Amino acid sequence: MPRGGAEDEPRRSPKWQARHQAIIDTSARVFARRGYHATGITELCAANDLGKGALYHYIGSKEELLVAIHDRVMDEVMLSADRVAQAGGSPSEQLSNLGDGLLDVITRYPDHVWVFLHEFPALTGERAEQFRGRRRDYERRVESVLQAGVDSGDFADVDPRLTALAWLGMHNYAYLWLKGDGPLSARDVAGRFADIFILGIGRPGTEGRRAR
Amino acid sequence: MPRGGAEDEPRRSPKWQARHQAIIDTSARVFARRGYHATGITELCAANDLGKGALYHYIGSKEELLVAIHDRVMDEVMLSADRVAQAGGSPSEQLSNLGDGLLDVITRYPDHVWVFLHEFPALTGERAEQFRGRRRDYERRVESVLQAGVDSGDFADVDPRLTALAWLGMHNYAYLWLKGDGPLSARDVAGRFADIFILGIGRPGTEGRRAR
Amino acid sequence: MPRGGAEDEPRRSPKWQARHQAIIDTSARVFARRGYHATGITELCAANDLGKGALYHYIGSKEELLVAIHDRVMDEVMLSADRVAQAGGSPSEQLSNLGDGLLDVITRYPDHVWVFLHEFPALTGERAEQFRGRRRDYERRVESVLQAGVDSGDFADVDPRLTALAWLGMHNYAYLWLKGDGPLSARDVAGRFADIFILGIGRPGTEGRRAR
Amino acid sequence: MPRGGAEDEPRRSPKWQARHQAIIDTSARVFARRGYHATGITELCAANDLGKGALYHYIGSKEELLVAIHDRVMDEVMLSADRVAQAGGSPSEQLSNLGDGLLDVITRYPDHVWVFLHEFPALTGERAEQFRGRRRDYERRVESVLQAGVDSGDFADVDPRLTALAWLGMHNYAYLWLKGDGPLSARDVAGRFADIFILGIGRPGTEGRRAR
DNA sequence: TATGAATGAGTCTTCATTCAT
DNA sequence: AATGAATGAAGACTCATTCAT
Numbered sequence: 001m002p003r004g005g006a007e008d009e010p011r012r013s014p015k016w017q018a019r020h021q022a023i024i025d026t027s028a029r030v031f032a033r034r035g036y037h038a039t040g041i042t043e044l045c046a047a048n049d050l051g052k053g054a055l056y057h058y059i060g061s062k063e064e065l066l067v068a069i070h071d072r073v074m075d076e077v078m079l080s081a082d083r084v085a086q087a088g089g090s091p092s093e094q095l096s097n098l099g100d101g102l103l104d105v106i107t108r109y110p111d112h113v114w115v116f117l118h119e120f121p122a123l124t125g126e127r128a129e130q131f132r133g134r135r136r137d138y139e140r141r142v143e144s145v146l147q148a149g150v151d152s153g154d155f156a157d158v159d160p161r162l163t164a165l166a167w168l169g170m171h172n173y174a175y176l177w178l179k180g181d182g183p184l185s186a187r188d189v190a191g192r193f194a195d196i197f198i199l200g201i202g203r204p205g206t207e208g209r210r211a212r
Numbered sequence: 213m214p215r216g217g218a219e220d221e222p223r224r225s226p227k228w229q230a231r232h233q234a235i236i237d238t239s240a241r242v243f244a245r246r247g248y249h250a251t252g253i254t255e256l257c258a259a260n261d262l263g264k265g266a267l268y269h270y271i272g273s274k275e276e277l278l279v280a281i282h283d284r285v286m287d288e289v290m291l292s293a294d295r296v297a298q299a300g301g302s303p304s305e306q307l308s309n310l311g312d313g314l315l316d317v318i319t320r321y322p323d324h325v326w327v328f329l330h331e332f333p334a335l336t337g338e339r340a341e342q343f344r345g346r347r348r349d350y351e352r353r354v355e356s357v358l359q360a361g362v363d364s365g366d367f368a369d370v371d372p373r374l375t376a377l378a379w380l381g382m383h384n385y386a387y388l389w390l391k392g393d394g395p396l397s398a399r400d401v402a403g404r405f406a407d408i409f410i411l412g413i414g415r416p417g418t419e420g421r422r423a424r
Numbered sequence: 425m426p427r428g429g430a431e432d433e434p435r436r437s438p439k440w441q442a443r444h445q446a447i448i449d450t451s452a453r454v455f456a457r458r459g460y461h462a463t464g465i466t467e468l469c470a471a472n473d474l475g476k477g478a479l480y481h482y483i484g485s486k487e488e489l490l491v492a493i494h495d496r497v498m499d500e501v502m503l504s505a506d507r508v509a510q511a512g513g514s515p516s517e518q519l520s521n522l523g524d525g526l527l528d529v530i531t532r533y534p535d536h537v538w539v540f541l542h543e544f545p546a547l548t549g550e551r552a553e554q555f556r557g558r559r560r561d562y563e564r565r566v567e568s569v570l571q572a573g574v575d576s577g578d579f580a581d582v583d584p585r586l587t588a589l590a591w592l593g594m595h596n597y598a599y600l601w602l603k604g605d606g607p608l609s610a611r612d613v614a615g616r617f618a619d620i621f622i623l624g625i626g627r628p629g630t631e632g633r634r635a636r
Numbered sequence: 637m638p639r640g641g642a643e644d645e646p647r648r649s650p651k652w653q654a655r656h657q658a659i660i661d662t663s664a665r666v667f668a669r670r671g672y673h674a675t676g677i678t679e680l681c682a683a684n685d686l687g688k689g690a691l692y693h694y695i696g697s698k699e700e701l702l703v704a705i706h707d708r709v710m711d712e713v714m715l716s717a718d719r720v721a722q723a724g725g726s727p728s729e730q731l732s733n734l735g736d737g738l739l740d741v742i743t744r745y746p747d748h749v750w751v752f753l754h755e756f757p758a759l760t761g762e763r764a765e766q767f768r769g770r771r772r773d774y775e776r777r778v779e780s781v782l783q784a785g786v787d788s789g790d791f792a793d794v795d796p797r798l799t800a801l802a803w804l805g806m807h808n809y810a811y812l813w814l815k816g817d818g819p820l821s822a823r824d825v826a827g828r829f830a831d832i833f834i835l836g837i838g839r840p841g842t843e844g845r846r847a848r
Numbered sequence: 849t850a851t852g853a854a855t856g857a858g859t860c861t862t863c864a865t866t867c868a869t
Numbered sequence: 870a871a872t873g874a875a876t877g878a879a880g881a882c883t884c885a886t887t888c889a890t
Contacts, residue, residue, distance in 0.1 A: 016853085035333050037249030041881060052882075054854045062881065118330065121247050159404070162396070165389055166382045166405055173381025184374070192371070193378055200412025228870095253864060265867080266871045274864065440849095459757050461673030465885060477888080478850045486885065542754065545671050583828070586820070590829055593809025594802045601801055608798070616795070617802055624836025652874085677860060688861080690875045698860065851890080859883065869872080 020058050023048050024068045025111075027059075032114035036066060036122045066119060067127055073116040074134045076105045081141045091149030095167070096194040098142060102171045103186040103193075106178055113175045142167055146201075155201045167197055232270050235260050236280045237323075239271075244326035248278060248334050278331060279339055285328040286346045288317045293353045303361030307379070308406040310354060314383045315398040315405075318390055325387045354379055358413075367413045379409055444482050447472050448492045449535075451483075456535035460490060460543040490543060491551055497540040498558045500529045505565045515573030519591070520618040522566060526595045527610040527617075530602055537599045566591055570625075579625045591621055656694050659684050660704045661747075663695075668750035672702060672758045702755060703763055709752040710770045712741045717777045727785030731803070732830040734778060738807045739822040739829075742814055749811045778803055782837075791837045803833055 012020070030039050030047045041062060045055050059065040080101030084094055106113050120131060142164040149155035170193055178189060224232070242251050242259045253274060257267050271277040292313030296306055318325050332343060354376040361367035382405055390401060436444070454463050454471045465486060469479050483489040504525030508518055530537050544555060566588040573579035594617055602613060648656070666675050666683045677698060681691050695701040716737030720730055742749050756767060778800040785791035806829055814825060 013852085019853095035249065037247065038334065040879075042879090051855050053856070053884085056882070057853060118333075121330075122250070158408075162401065162404055163408070165385070166408060169385025170378045170382045173377070173385055177377055189374065192374055196370075196375070196378060196409065196412035198412075199414075200408035200410075202411075252862075254862090263870095263872045264865080265873070268865075269870065459673065461671065462758070464883075466883090475851045476886085477852070480886075481849065542757075545754075546674065582832075586825065586828055587832070589809065589813055590806045590832060594806045597801070597805025597809055613798065616798055620794075620799070620802060620836035621832065622836075623838075624832035624834075626835075649873085655874095676858080678858095687876050689863085689877070692861070693874060851888105853887105853889090855885105855887080857884085860881095862880065863878085864876105866874105866876080867872105868874090 016058070020068075023050075023055070023058050024065065024072065027065055028069045028072075028109075028111040028115050031066070031069070031119065032111035036115065036119040063122070063124065063127070066115070066122060069112050069115045070120070070123070070131050073105065073109060073112045074131065074138075076109065077102065077138055078134070080105060081138055085141070091145050091152060091154045092194075092198050094145045095142075095149070095198060096190070098145065099167075099171055099190040099194050099197075100187060103174055103178065103190045106171075106175050107180045107186040110175065110179065117172060117175050139164055139168060149201075153203060156203050158201050163201060170197065228270070232280075235262075235267070235270050236277065236284060239277055240281045240284075240321075240323040240327055243278070243281070243331065244323035248327065248331040275334070275336065275339070278327070278334060281324050281327045282332070282335070282343055285317065285321060285324045286343065286350075288321065289314065289350055290346065292317060293350060297353070303357050303364060303366045304406075304410050306357045307354075307361070307410060308402070310357065311379075311383055311402040311406050311409075312399060315386055315390065315402045318383075318387050319392045319398040322387065322391065329384060329387055351376055351380060361413070365415060368415050370413050375413060382409065440482070444492075447474075447479070447482050448489065448496060451489055452493045452496075452533075452535040452539055455490070455493065455543065456538035460539065460546050487546070487548065487551070490539070490546060493536050493539045494544070494547070494555055497529065497533060497536045498555065498562075500533065501526065501562055502558065504529060505562060509565070515569050515576060515578045516618075516622050518569045519566075519573070519622060520614070522569065523591075523595055523614040523618050523621075524611060527598055527602065527614045530595075530599050531604045531610040534599065534603065541596060541599055563588055563592060573625070577627060580627050582625050587625060594621065652694070656704075659686075659691070659694050660701065660708060663701055664705045664708075664745075664747040664751050667702070667705070667755065668747035672751065672755040699758070699760065699763070702751070702758060705748050705751045706756070706759070706767050709741065709745060709748045710767065710774075712745065713738065713774055714770070716741060717774060721777070727781050727788060727790045728830075728834050730781045731778075731785070731834060732826070734781065735803075735807055735826040735830050735833075736823060739810055739814065739826045742807075742811050743816045743822040746811065746815065753808060753811050775800055775804060785837070789839060792839050794837050799837060806833065 026048050027044055030043060034043070041052060041055065044062075044065075045052055048055060050058075059068075081098065084097040084101060087097060088094070089097070120128070120135075123131060143160045146155065146158065146160040146163050146167075150157055150160065171190075174189065178186065180186075238260050239256055242255060246255070253264060253267065256271075256274075256277075257264055260267060262270075271280075293310065296309040296313060299309060300306070301309070332340070332347075335343060355372045358367065358370065358372040358375050358379075362369055362372065383402075386401065390398065392398075450472050451468055454467060458467070465476060465479065468483075468486075468489075469476055472479060474482075483492075505522065508521040508525060511521060512518070513521070544552070544559075547555060567584045570579065570582065570584040570587050570591075574581055574584065595614075598613065602610065604610075608616075662684050663680055666679060670679070677688060677691065680698075680701075681688055684691060686694075695704075717734065720733040720737055723733060724730070725733070756764070756771075759767060779796045782791065782794065782796040782799050782803075786793055786796065807826075810825065814822065816822075820828075
């Protein structure tokens with residue numbers, strides 16, 4: 001069960017849900033291009049072809065819209081992490097799969113991810129806390145796989161936290177340049193990254209791990 | 213010659229210069245904590261203990277202040293890249309030195325870097341262009357080193373651009389978590405990163421490159 | 425014939441009438457607690473458990489709802505004044521009875537009266553005029569009784585208008601504190617007020633008027 | 637020391653203070669005529685001949701303006717009550733003096749008083765509490781005088797609380813009709829009210845108390 | 849009867865900036 | 870150098886009301 005958001009709101013009609021989703025997606029694109037704070041409600045209205053009142057009928061508030069975009073990303077990212085865990089495999093394979101999943105989300109939701117990675121400081125109060133938590137959860141998944149690899153001897157004796165941060169930076173940073181329309185697919189890029197990273201932290205003398 | 217900014221402004225007194233610098237540093241901290249758009253001039257005045265008129269006497273405009281912060285970072289980063297180039301050495305050594313320098317700037321100017329990496333979309337017009345250019349310049353330095361390593365056979369036959377992006381992500385991302393007060397110094401972290409990265413892109417069969 | 429409102433509207437079904445009345449009463453409570461301007465249509469919908477469209481089906485407009493509340497109060501107040509006039513009796517008795525009736529309305533319709541005395545400036549145009557007129561009518565009833573008392577020698581030679589205003593203030597003000605659930609009933613309070621007032625304006629030397 | 641407001645705000649220049657006061661007075665008139673909620677900031681700007689920004693430079697917020705108006709009234713009312721207490725005299729004299737003082741404030745600050753008595757529900761949070769408290773303080777002054785009169789035998793054995801409410805209603809209600817420009821001065825009206833009230837609650841058989 | 853999506857003028861408030869002092 | 874009053878466009882958001890369903 002993905003969903004990170006609260007569920008105590010009134011049930012909405014399917015039509016409302018669909019429009020809501022469309023608004024989230026459209027707005028994510030605007031936020032990604034102009035920035036959250038720099039984007040006015042009026043711009044959002046224009047982009048969504050809706051009056052102010054109607055827009056608010058769907059979004060509740062500008063920040064709730066931001067939250068919805070965050071949710072979209074985190075739901076997808078955690079879902080992909082879950083799938084990796086369920087699939088199992090060696091630490092190398094799992095790390096590689098995590099990268100695959102992460103870059104896949106980045107290509108499928110470039111705008112949402114941009115907003116997620118750039119505008120999280122705009123979240124206030126417990127909302128901010130909530131997302132810091134979910135983000136930390138994901139980071140721990142990466143750490144766990146690294147730790148497992150260290151324990152099993154597949155990886156050298158690296159610091160899992162620091163190494164996870166290196167891995168996360170390498171992959172997350174792709175939101176700035178990875179486009180779905182480039183010559184390389186998310187999967188291609190993830191492969192190259194896995195090559196570098198897994199070789200980089202591999203046990204000395206262990207060759208052949210290039211065959212993931 | 214560092215300075216990226218325009219030089220056609222009137223010469224200012226040393227006192228003005230000192231105050232100007234202090235305002236840039238103080239404001240960088242505020243921007244880093246609250247965000248550029250979310251920070252009002254009034255907050256800046258309070259942080260700098262100055263009235264609006266006096267503040268404007270120093271900063272010109274809010275965006276010029278942002279530019280000054282950007283300049284501070286890029287000047288330092290390019291300076292460190294220049295030093296690496298002048299020092300010379302093998303591609304591995306140079307790449308390692310670049311990482312050293314980059315993380316060093318991140319620890320010495322955490323607020324400025326935060327602003328630089330987070331608020332660049334707030335720059336408008338040719339200002340934005342200018343910094344995109346300077347940033348690209350730095351990226352090309354990394355690419356060049358990688359290309360040199362590939363050519364020399366020190367590195368495997370990786371795509372320099374893609375690999376540079378991986379390297380940049382790994383290092384730049386540190387602005388989110390690298391603090392000067394942690395157990396690991398910038399130099400320590402850079403060492404671990406270099407270990408991973410250089411081994412990761414090393415030519416198969418080439419061991420011993422752990423001795424940077 | 426009570427009804428102060430216009431009579432040219434289409435006849436409505438009894439069910440409509442009942443619902444309409446219920447809405448008026450419920451809304452009066454909300455207006456009394458939150459204020460007319462501070463209460464939004466949405467709040468009214470929630471309080472009445474009705475959608476916007478349905479609510480408008482009954483109320484016509486927010487101001488018409490306010491008018492209906494006003495009508496409710498004025499109808500009752502004028503009705504009680506009529507009964508007093510029909511009952512006849514000495515000026516003292518009539519004044520006492522007017523007070524009885526007025527405080528009775530205030531306890532029976534505390535919310536409506538609150539709205540009536542507090543939100544009359546929200547009425548616009550001829551509506552405002554209309555209610556000012558009806559209110560003035562009631563005030564004249566009080567003045568008439570006082571004048572009669574002066575003429576008959578029951579009361580001292582007071583200024584009827586000024587004295588009426590004193591009497592009205594004393595009684596109307598009770599809407600702020602008189603609750604049906606207190607230890608004193610409206611009738612009790614009215615008795616005490618009548619004691620004070622009738623003695624206060626009584627002809628010097630005339631004792632025994634405590635036996636109303 | 638009157639002042640009911642908090643004092644922890646930055647000291648302002650005399651010029652600011654003067655303008656601030658003028659704005660309070662002007663705005664009180666507008667609020668009294670149109671109602672607090674019905675008056676927009678734009679109207680306030682027009683009435684004060686100031687732009688929005690400049691207006692906010694003085695008022696802080698619409699509600700703070702309302703608070704300032706309330707303070708003005710309560711400061712004056714409590715001041716007059718203090719003077720009455722200091723002057724001393726018989727309960728009858730003190731009650732009469734309280735009425736004098738109250739109606740005097742009402743005529744000198746008709747707009748402020750209108751707002752005070754009509755718009756207090758617009759105050760929120762602890763502000764509302766604060767004023768309820770100050771108002772209650774004044775009411776207790778009246779009750780005390782009544783109690784003293786009952787104890788001393790000057791007054792009949794009335795319920796002080798209920799009688800105070802009667803007295804307050806009679807006097808407060810004058811904000812609706814008492815104008816400084818009428819034929820009767822505040823002092824005249826207060827005299828008539830005192831005649832009625834003091835006679836009305838006087839000990840049976842005690843004549844001659846008309847000579848206050 | 850009833851729903852709730854839509855309107856768009858309106859709400860209060862803050863913005864970066866200027867300028868007389 | 871510095872102050873802080875003033876500007877007025879723009880900020881996010883709510884309003885009473887309408888209308889297709």
